[in-house]
Structures are given as structure tokens and as C-alpha cells.
Amino acid sequence: MKLSVFKLALLAAFSSTVLANDIVPAAAQSAPILLTDATVHTVTHGTLQSTDVLLVDGKISAIGADLTAPAGAKVVDLSGKHLYPGLIALANQLGLTEIEAVRSTDDTTEVTQTNPDLKAQIAYNADSEVIPTIRSNGFAYSMVYPNGSMLMGQSALMQLDAWNWQDATVSDSVALHLKWPKADLQTSPWRPQKPDDIRKQSAKDLAQLYSYFKTAKAYADAVKAGTQVAVDSRWQAMIPVFAGQKPVFVHADDQRQIEQALQLQQQYGFAMTVVGGRDAWRVAPQLAAAKVSVIYTTPYGIPERADEASSQSFRTPAQLAKAGVKFALSLDGYWDTRNVVFAAGQAISYGLDKDVALRSVTLDAAAIAGVADKIGSIEVGKAATLVVSDGDIFDYLGHKVRYLWIDGRQVDLSSRHTQLRDKYQQRYQHAN
Numbered sequence: 001m002k003l004s005v006f007k008l009a010l011l012a013a014f015s016s017t018v019l020a021n022d023i024v025p026a027a028a029q030s031a032p033i034l035l036t037d038a039t040v041h042t043v044t045h046g047t048l049q050s051t052d053v054l055l056v057d058g059k060i061s062a063i064g065a066d067l068t069a070p071a072g073a074k075v076v077d078l079s080g081k082h083l084y085p086g087l088i089a090l091a092n093q094l095g096l097t098e099i100e101a102v103r104s105t106d107d108t109t110e111v112t113q114t115n116p117d118l119k120a121q122i123a124y125n126a127d128s129e130v131i132p133t134i135r136s137n138g139f140a141y142s143m144v145y146p147n148g149s150m151l152m153g154q155s156a157l158m159q160l161d162a163w164n165w166q167d168a169t170v171s172d173s174v175a176l177h178l179k180w181p182k183a184d185l186q187t188s189p190w191r192p193q194k195p196d197d198i199r200k201q202s203a204k205d206l207a208q209l210y211s212y213f214k215t216a217k218a219y220a221d222a223v224k225a226g227t228q229v230a231v232d233s234r235w236q237a238m239i240p241v242f243a244g245q246k247p248v249f250v251h252a253d254d255q256r257q258i259e260q261a262l263q264l265q266q267q268y269g270f271a272m273t274v275v276g277g278r279d280a281w282r283v284a285p286q287l288a289a290a291k292v293s294v295i296y297t298t299p300y301g302i303p304e305r306a307d308e309a310s311s312q313s314f315r316t317p318a319q320l321a322k323a324g325v326k327f328a329l330s331l332d333g334y335w336d337t338r339n340v341v342f343a344a345g346q347a348i349s350y351g352l353d354k355d356v357a358l359r360s361v362t363l364d365a366a367a368i369a370g371v372a373d374k375i376g377s378i379e380v381g382k383a384a385t386l387v388v389s390d391g392d393i394f395d396y397l398g399h400k401v402r403y404l405w406i407d408g409r410q411v412d413l414s415s416r417h418t419q420l421r422d423k424y425q426q427r428y429q430h431a432n
Contacts, residue, residue, distance in 0.1 A: 135413060140411075318347065
């Protein structure tokens with residue numbers, strides 16, 4: 001028995017090294033970089049043809065035609081290619097899990113319902129094998145959040161080319177994440193429940209959630225009045241929520257969940273974003289009126305109701321845009337995050353304006369994460385985080401990412417996928 005435990009320990013130690021990628025993060029920008037003759041998708045100032053962009057010290061220094069290269073600058077000819085801001089993926093577990101079936105590689109979920117003081121970036125694995133596969137599709141940033149139930153914890157925005165979680169962290173406390181209690185009466189075939197039992201449990205969970213907020217608000221008021229002596233890290237972490245300094249990202253899909261969340265927001269006055277938002281199109285006017293954003297994570301979803309069109313998930317982004325709801329496109333997973341770029345293309349084919357689609361994975365995503373002043377568009381003074389594609393980055397046929405810079409550092413776009421491809425291409429060539 002002792003030998004078996006020892007073998008398992010060795011296997012675990014070996015697995016931890018296997019699950020680390022061997023791609024070296026890029027060094028800080030040491031010389032100016034001039035990108036020439038690109039089709040520049042600025043996001044804020046339209047699309048500029050045959051335009052140059054100068055990168056200096058990790059920032060965008062100049063944008064225009066026929067810019068002069070500074071002394072010692074590296075010049076990259078982008079004729080015929082498309083230049084975009086580095087893409088942003090919100091609300092996922094990238095870097096928090098490696099293999100879903102291996103519990104020791106899953107750091108996504110904490111126990112108990114009250115973890116508002118938990119910070120996701122502490123568990124972020126910058127060496128994850130999955131991260132390079134996401135970068136290769138043009139993503140430079142990911143907002144990771146801790147999963148769980150009810151008050152799940154705080155998300156963090158990470159840049160995707162780093163030595164460790166400290167290097168990766170762009171914003172360490174984006175929002176408090178709240179998983180809304182179940183509101184629909186659907187039951188799983190694996191765990192069937194009676195509708196009355198679901199109603200009772202939902203009511204109980206909702207009452208518990210309100211109790212948590214009541215306790216947290218009382219704690220915040222006591223701290224403000226100077227009468228709170230004992231420190232409770234859970235409720236201490238929620239003080240910025242009631243002060244209007246930190247938004248609440250509510251994970252909710254069903255229309256009833258979203259409507260209930262809007263009632264809680266109205267009662268306590270916090271800034272709110274809906275994560276998931278499968279039924280957001282049904283309450284889009286209310287969301288727009290309340291200035292609630294949506295991180296839409298079901299762009300490839302199937303209908304939940306018999307009377308819904310089979311294409312409803314594809315049409316929802318255009319419907320949200322028409323109603324004036326700010327939204328970001330995302331996929332709530334980790335490895336599939338790379339497909340968000342194609343979800344934007346799918347939404348375009350179902351009526352979403354191309355410029356709005358681009359904003360949904362760049363500037364609007366940055367705004368929802370609270371960093372629109374730093375990233376998300378190609379503007380002088382913003383981070384030199386840019387991606388180059390041969391053609392339309394949202395089109396399966398035109399999409400071909402050639403370069404990615406994060407803060408002016410050219411990122412290695414290889415991954416385990418490309419390494420295996422190259423390996424077996426050589427075997428094929430040797431065999432023939």
C-alpha cells in the first residue's frame with residue numbers, strides 16, 4: 001500500500017511538469033517597432049487603409065501614413081494584412097483548470113456559498129498548456145473568475161504571456177461574481193426533481209442570498225460608523241460593492257433570474273453585469289434602462305424552449321445591440337475560449353454589425369472589465385497590444401493570425417498543437 005501511494009506521488013509530481021508549457025514569455029520591448037501599410041481596425045476611429053502604427057516602450061506612439069521609423073526601430077511590413085487590438089475574453093477559467101477529469105489540475109471552485117474575499121488570480125497557472133492555444137487565435141487578455149455557488153469571489157484580468165500570476169495580472173479585482181439561484185423548473189434526467197421541490201429550494205436559496213446581502217450591508221454600515229470591531233474578511237470584501245466602487249457580475253441565464261437580479265440591484269444600488277445572459281434578449285429594454293451590461297456566453301447555444309427559433313442564440317447579440325445594451329461575447333469555459341472569435345463571426349452572419357462585433361471582443365469587453373482607458377482599441381497612448389491576421393479575423397477562411405504583441409512584446413504563437421503538427425509533418429516527410 002505504501003508503495004502504491006509513493007508511485008501516485010511520483011505520478012502527480014511528473015504530471016505537474018508535463019502540464020507546463022515550455023514557451024518562454026517575450027522580453028520587454030527594448031526598441032521601437034514600426035508596423036507599416038496595414039489595414040488598421042482602430043475600433044474608435046474606423047478602419048484605416050495602408051496605415052502605419054509605431055510602438056514605443058510598450059505603448060502606441062503614433063498612427064498615420066508613411067511614418068518615419070526612429071533610429072534602431074524594427075520595421076514589420078504588414079501590406080495586405082489586418083491589424084486589430086489584442087482580443088479580450090471575459091468570464092472563463094483559463095489557467096484555473098488544465099484537465100477536467102484530473103481533480104488535482106482543477107482550481108476553479110471553492111466550497112461554501114460565501115467567498116466574496118476569494119481572488120481568482122492566486123490560482124492562475126501562467127504555464128498552462130491551454131493558454132498558448134488561446135493566444136494563437138488572437139487573444140491577449142482573459143478575465144478569470146472563481147466558480148462555485150452564490151458569492152463565488154472576485155475575478156481578475158490577466159494578460160496571456162507571463163512567467164507567473166503576478167506578471168500576468170492586469171487588474172486584480174475586476175468584480176464580485178454571484179451565481180444566481182436556480183429559477184426555472186427544468187430538471188436533469190440524471191437527478192429528477194418535482195417542480196414543487198424546485199420551487200421550494202429556489203425560494204429558500206433566494207432568501208439565503210438576500211440574507212447574505214443584508215448581513216454584508218449591515219457590516220459595511222457598521223464599519224463606516226466606526227462601530228465594527230471584529231473583522232470578517234468575507235463582508236469586508238463587499239464594502240466596495242455598496243460604496244459603488246466594485247461591480248457585481250451576476251451569473252444568470254433564465255429570464256426570471258435576470259429579473260430577480262435587477263430587483264436586488266435596485267435595492268442596493270450596485271453596478272451590475274449579467275454573465276451568461278441566455279434570455280437577455282427577452283429583457284433587453286430593462287437591461288438598457290438600468291445600464292446593465294451583458295457578458296453573453298451562449299453564442300452557440302441551442303434553444304431552451306420549444307417555441308424559440310433554432311437560431312436564437314446567434315441572433316441575440318444583434319438584438320442586444322439594437323436595444324442599446326453594452327455586451328461582450330465570451331464562452332464560459334477554458335480551452336474553447338479560442339472560439340469566441342468565431343462566435344463573433346457567427347453573430348455577424350445573423351445581423352450583428354461588424355464594428356459592434358469587434359467592440360464586443362475589444363473595447364466594450366475592456367469597458368466591462370474597467371480598463372477601457374488602457375486597452376481595447378488602437379489609439380495613441382494605449383497599450384501596444386495588437387494582433388495581425390492575413391484576412392478578416394472573424395472569418396474561418398480569412399482568419400490566420402501571424403503576429404501578436406502584448407505591451408510591445410512580440411509573443412511566440414507556437415503551442416502544443418503546432419508542435420505536434422510540426423512533429424508529425426516531419427514524420428510524414430521522412431516516410432515519403
